Amino acid sequence: MGEPVIQTDKLTRRFGDFVAVDALTFAVGRGEIFGFLGANGAGKTTAIRMLTGLLTPSTGSASVAGFDLYTESEKVKRNIGYMSQRFSLYDDLTVKENIRFFAGIYGLSDTAIKEKSAKLLKKLDLQHAANARLRSLPLGWKQKLAFSVAILHEPKIVFLDEPTGGVDPVTRRRFWDMIYEASERGITVFVTTHYMDEAEYCDRISIMVDGRVAALDTPEALKRQYRAESMNEVFLHLARAKPEAG
Amino acid sequence: MNSFRGFLRKEFLHIFRDRRTAVILFGMPLIQLLIFGFAIRNEIQDVKLGVYDKSRDAVTRAIISKFASSGYFILSREVHSEREIEEAFSSGSITEVLVFEPDFARRLQRDGRGEVQVITDGSNPNLSRIVSGYTAAVLHDYQESAVPGGGREAGVVAVPLMLFNPELKSVDLFVPGLMALILMLVSALMTSISITREKESGTMEVLLVSSLRPAQIIIGKVVPYFLLSFINVVTIIAVASLVFGVPCRGSLLLLLLESLLFIVTALSLGIFISSVTASQQVAMMIALAGLLLPTILLSGFIFPVASMPLPLRMISNIIPARWYLIIVRGIMLKGAGFSYIWKETLVLVAMSTVLMAASVKKFKIRLQ
Amino acid sequence: MKAEKQAVQLFALAKRFGKVEALQEMTLSVGEGELFGFIGADGAGKTTLLRILATLLLPGGGRAEVLGLDVVASYRDIRRRIGYMPGRFSLYQDLTVEENLRFFATIFGTTIAENYDLIRDIYIQLEPFKERRAGKLSGGMKQKLALCCALVHRPELLLLDEPTTGVDAVSRAEFWQMLGRLKEQGITTLVSTPYMDEAALCDRIAFMQEGRLLAVETPDAITTLFRKPLFAIRARQTWPLITWLRSTPDAHSVYAFGRAVHYTDNRLSASRDELLLSLQRQGFTDVEVQQIKPGIEDTFMALMEPERGERHG
Numbered sequence: 001m002g003e004p005v006i007q008t009d010k011l012t013r014r015f016g017d018f019v020a021v022d023a024l025t026f027a028v029g030r031g032e033i034f035g036f037l038g039a040n041g042a043g044k045t046t047a048i049r050m051l052t053g054l055l056t057p058s059t060g061s062a063s064v065a066g067f068d069l070y071t072e073s074e075k076v077k078r079n080i081g082y083m084s085q086r087f088s089l090y091d092d093l094t095v096k097e098n099i100r101f102f103a104g105i106y107g108l109s110d111t112a113i114k115e116k117s118a119k120l121l122k123k124l125d126l127q128h129a130a131n132a133r134l135r136s137l138p139l140g141w142k143q144k145l146a147f148s149v150a151i152l153h154e155p156k157i158v159f160l161d162e163p164t165g166g167v168d169p170v171t172r173r174r175f176w177d178m179i180y181e182a183s184e185r186g187i188t189v190f191v192t193t194h195y196m197d198e199a200e201y202c203d204r205i206s207i208m209v210d211g212r213v214a215a216l217d218t219p220e221a222l223k224r225q226y227r228a229e230s231m232n233e234v235f236l237h238l239a240r241a242k243p244e245a246g
Numbered sequence: 247m248n249s250f251r252g253f254l255r256k257e258f259l260h261i262f263r264d265r266r267t268a269v270i271l272f273g274m275p276l277i278q279l280l281i282f283g284f285a286i287r288n289e290i291q292d293v294k295l296g297v298y299d300k301s302r303d304a305v306t307r308a309i310i311s312k313f314a315s316s317g318y319f320i321l322s323r324e325v326h327s328e329r330e331i332e333e334a335f336s337s338g339s340i341t342e343v344l345v346f347e348p349d350f351a352r353r354l355q356r357d358g359r360g361e362v363q364v365i366t367d368g369s370n371p372n373l374s375r376i377v378s379g380y381t382a383a384v385l386h387d388y389q390e391s392a393v394p395g396g397g398r399e400a401g402v403v404a405v406p407l408m409l410f411n412p413e414l415k416s417v418d419l420f421v422p423g424l425m426a427l428i429l430m431l432v433s434a435l436m437t438s439i440s441i442t443r444e445k446e447s448g449t450m451e452v453l454l455v456s457s458l459r460p461a462q463i464i465i466g467k468v469v470p471y472f473l474l475s476f477i478n479v480v481t482i483i484a485v486a487s488l489v490f491g492v493p494c495r496g497s498l499l500l501l502l503l504e505s506l507l508f509i510v511t512a513l514s515l516g517i518f519i520s521s522v523t524a525s526q527q528v529a530m531m532i533a534l535a536g537l538l539l540p541t542i543l544l545s546g547f548i549f550p551v552a553s554m555p556l557p558l559r560m561i562s563n564i565i566p567a568r569w570y571l572i573i574v575r576g577i578m579l580k581g582a583g584f585s586y587i588w589k590e591t592l593v594l595v596a597m598s599t600v601l602m603a604a605s606v607k608k609f610k611i612r613l614q
Numbered sequence: 615m616k617a618e619k620q621a622v623q624l625f626a627l628a629k630r631f632g633k634v635e636a637l638q639e640m641t642l643s644v645g646e647g648e649l650f651g652f653i654g655a656d657g658a659g660k661t662t663l664l665r666i667l668a669t670l671l672l673p674g675g676g677r678a679e680v681l682g683l684d685v686v687a688s689y690r691d692i693r694r695r696i697g698y699m700p701g702r703f704s705l706y707q708d709l710t711v712e713e714n715l716r717f718f719a720t721i722f723g724t725t726i727a728e729n730y731d732l733i734r735d736i737y738i739q740l741e742p743f744k745e746r747r748a749g750k751l752s753g754g755m756k757q758k759l760a761l762c763c764a765l766v767h768r769p770e771l772l773l774l775d776e777p778t779t780g781v782d783a784v785s786r787a788e789f790w791q792m793l794g795r796l797k798e799q800g801i802t803t804l805v806s807t808p809y810m811d812e813a814a815l816c817d818r819i820a821f822m823q824e825g826r827l828l829a830v831e832t833p834d835a836i837t838t839l840f841r842k843p844l845f846a847i848r849a850r851q852t853w854p855l856i857t858w859l860r861s862t863p864d865a866h867s868v869y870a871f872g873r874a875v876h877y878t879d880n881r882l883s884a885s886r887d888e889l890l891l892s893l894q895r896q897g898f899t900d901v902e903v904q905q906i907k908p909g910i911e912d913t914f915m916a917l918m919e920p921e922r923g924e925r926h927g
């Protein structure tokens with residue numbers, strides 16, 4: 001696996017009596033594409049919020065990008081990237097302004113920003129749209145841009161929360177091309193998705209059920225273990241074991 | 247009809263589920279009334295008065311002593327030059343200066359006209375306005391007592407409002423304005439928000455597809471806020487009368503009926519806003535900027551319409567609260583009957599009709 | 615299909631919003647009792663189409679009939695007879711499960727009891743939470759409640775706009791089981807979805823892209839529209855495999871599918887053995903090459919105009 005970039009030990013978060021995340025223990029290696037699956041309400045969002053330093057754990061310990069989640073959450077934030085379907089870029093700013101703004105947040109210098117945005121626009125083939133409002137771009141492009149911006153500052157890990165919703169299968173695969181590339185460059189990719197075929201693109205997968213990790217392995221091994229044809233079957237088998245409690 | 251009842255039921259559930267809003271809606275009128283009522287009352291006592299008497303005769307002395315005994319003014323210093331006036335203001339030792347012209351008594355005798363210059367601190371226009379109103383009233387009092395029926399033009403502009411509020415109670419003037427404001431807020435703002443919320447959440451799509459007719463949806467949205475507003479009117483009048491002793495000199499029934507009319511106008515406005523906007527945020531912005539601020543600033547609530555520049559005076563004509571204020575002040579403070587306020591009533595009726603017609607027409611049976 | 619009565623018919627139906635052509639002259643008919651799926655990404659025109667059928671939008675050109683009635687002229691009649699579930703589950707978040715359902719029953723002039731048999735299977739799962747506010751339900755539960763609300767007046771036609779978007783795989787599977795049971799009750803259902811795997815559960819499907827119908831067929835027959843030989847290729851390292859395949863001049867399409875790569879070749883003569891050999895020569899290990907039958911997703915991607923998909927995302 002290489003050196004772990006995320007390492008958690010019995011990480012737990014309670015809300016009142018409700019245990020949203022229960023003793024989460026796992027490690028994710030450098031450059032790994034790690035699929036983080038679970039039904040709605042299984043605790044995925046809470047777990048991601050803790051790992052990105054947005055929510056303090058109740059008990060347990062974890063280090064992300066080599067920093068302690070409790071004492072160095074600011075450093076954690078500086079060394080990760082984050083993109084979600086719900087929040088990524090500003091619709092009313094232009095492509096260029098978006099890049100500038102997010103690069104600025106992560107503390108890149110003006111010259112670095114200039115250089116990087118030019119490179120990025122070229123790579124995404126977006127030069128002609130650099131001054132277009134983001135709103136006018138097709139969703140697929142927005143997603144690619146959001147991902148590129150999330151890794152502009154070369155973070156050790158990028159968290160992707162359902163990054164590919166609503167696009168056609170070809171565009172979805174183009175997006176995964178970018179994930180593979182990032183992983184080749186040594187960036188760890190931590191991704192959640194409702195598309196079970198995407199789960200199979202991951203190096204390893206964890207499936208959360210009711211706040212616990214019910215399974216964690218490579219897609220191949222999981223399919224073998226549950227004698228399933230596809231990840232969808234594995235997922236249904238595990239997540240259905242307990243009736244959903246609303 | 248059954249489906250309409252179901253719709254109404256749901257609207258009330260929304261209102262009572264949202265405790266915070268419900269508390270604000272019912273609590274706000276009370277709290278505002280109490281705050282403004284007490285705050286304004288305190289502000290007008292102990293006005294520090296400076297006097298620059300260039301005449302020093304019996305009449306000026308009499309006037310000054312009238313001020314001193316009025317209970318609202320404290321004679322805090324005598325001024326001897328123009329320069330001193332400025333000094334006194336900047337040091338904050340006085341709030342108002344009265345300047346009597348030389349030969350005040352003689353001129354008053356000879357020309358029927360003596361000039362008192364009333365200088366107030368313009369940096370606090372509100373206070374300044376209230377204070378000069380008081381001053382005018384005290385001067386008027388003096389004239390009345392000294393020369394009953396005489397001294398018609400004593401070089402003092404009497405503020406007409408004071409005529410019917412001789413005890414100088416601001417809270418009396420404040421209550422009608424507050425009623426207008428609260429009714430605007432509850433009726434217009436809340437209806438527009440409640441309709442646009444359905445648009446935002448997508449439930450409007452389902453309502454449209456149901457067998458409810460547009461008129462039923464509109465009426466169903468309006469009825470709850472109509473009732474709420476009415477409860478608020480009654481609360482304000484009751485508290486104003488019980489706590490502050492604000493009288494209702496005219497017919498209480500007429501006052502309630504006119505208030506109902508104003509509520510209808512406000513509700514029509516709310517529906518109209520919601521029929522032209524798509525999101526709660528926009529509806530709220532329009533309601534706040536387009537309704538509440540004008541209701542406060544342009545209706546005559548705080549600044550008298552008569553003293554506004556012409557363009558603003560013209561704009562004030564399309565503000566429903568302006569007409570409602572005249573009506574309420576008429577009934578409550580002057581004891582006016584319907585024959586005095588039928589014109590204003592007609593304006594409100596016309597406004598409501600036009601707005602209702604426009605919004606029913608604008609209300610879409612489809613999404614676009 | 616033609617002999618049966620038609621539940622929905624489109625005749626060169628078109629709609630534009632400003633410069634965007636949301637629907638381009640669509641002609642289609644859906645028979646009574648069918649479970650019909652519109653498959654496509656955001657911006658394909660699915661929502662616009664369903665809204666026109668729900669009489670919420672006016673057609674820009676052409677016309678459409680629902681249950682034999684024109685969507686413009688007879689909108690009131692249509693509204694009474696259809697059930698419509700908009701894209702975001704349109705529930706009142708501050709009302710409880712039961713209050714929501716009762717409300718939607720009353721505005722259609724009916725009661726929960728009257729049509730309980732139709733929704734019982736679904737509502738039974740919600741009943742333990744009937745005092746809970748809709749806003750506090752999970753995505754899957756909201757989806758079930760929204761379906762109940764759309765069904766409570768026993769509509770003849772059900773229009774569901776992306777009912778499974780953002781809902782987890784378990785809830786999605788359960789939802790489709792419910793749709794299957796409704797079909798047994800004779801309810802015609804039009805459902806839109808961005809998930810290719812749900813297409814197989816429909817009687818017939820329409821592939822949509824940017825306001826156009828790419829194909830309309832049964833799930834089984836639609837894959838015959840895929841004409842080239844299709845290979846599933848596996849190797850130890852997937853990403854290098856993809857990049858290398860793309861760099862070869864003969865590659866027509868290279869798409870990741872799970873752990874495998876689905877590959878078509880520009881040459882008709884391409885054979886399994888030849889591919890295997892050239893891959894091994896490149897130094898790929900654990901190589902497997904299989905010729906496979908194309909699936910629904912393969913077909914969709916093949917039918918999309920490739921540069922179009924690239925350009926417009």
